[in-house]
Amino acid sequence: MDLVTPGIGLIFWQTITFLIVLFLLSKFAWKPIMSSLRERESSIENALSMAEKAKLEMQELKAGNEKLLAEARAERDRILKDASAASNQMIEEAKAKAADESARMVAAAREAVANEKRAALTEIKNLAGSLSVEIAEQLLKRELSDATAQKQLVNDYMKEVTLN
Template identity: 45%
Template sequence: MLDLINDFSPGLFFMQALILIILIVLMRKFAWKPILEALNQREDGIANALASAEQAKVEMANLEASNQAAAQEARAQRDEMIKDAREIKEKMIADAAGEAQEKADKIIASAQEAIESEKKAALADIKSQVAELSVSIAEKLTRKELSEKDAQLALIDKMLAEANI
């Protein structure tokens, strides 16, 4: 250390101090300012990115909440549509059953009327056939019995006897 004190030169010290001051001034003017500005810009960019990320996070939460609300509303609408469709289906089935019952009742009523009219027609036809057969039989019997005079008298007596009883 004594060597350093013995080798000390004030002129050299002054020149080195002057060069150091000039170097500091130049560095400050040309290097530090742009470096500090770049650091400040980077710091601002990072702060803006963090703020944007936070804002995006909030927006995502809002979107998620609105999506859940929309999904819930869609489910409610779907349930309402299904309920309406079931009610319509049940109403259509009930209407169809009612119409079918009415048609069946009408068909049964018309069939009963047709049966009744056919029955009446058959009875009328049977009556007319019975009447024709009765007349035909009576005519044949009467001809046979009226052709004989003794048989006629016997028939008259028989009828009178039956009438008096």
């Protein structure tokens, strides 16, 4: 049973050894261990605070990026609106210019048609006059071929003409 229950001497020497080890640990090891634990704790706190600062900076950068994106989108929309307005203006100007040009061409065509019509009428009048003269000449030649017909024609004209 001696093996199961320790003796008083053994307990005494274990207590003395424990106290010596406790004294040595508190004298030489406890302070460096505690200081290294404090250093570790402060480095962890610093790392956490730096991580928090980095997180805040990332949020600020993200907000800045979102703001820049919003500005870029607004600028893009403005540029597209300006380009659309310029395009519409150019189209309207081109339509107006085309309308003016077509009106000018129609007016020129009408004037050309009118000139051609006048020229054609003049030519027709001249042709009608020539034909009338030729027909009259042919008729006069045929009717005035004998002397009695000539006298009869002169008498008829004399009757028509009244002298006052």
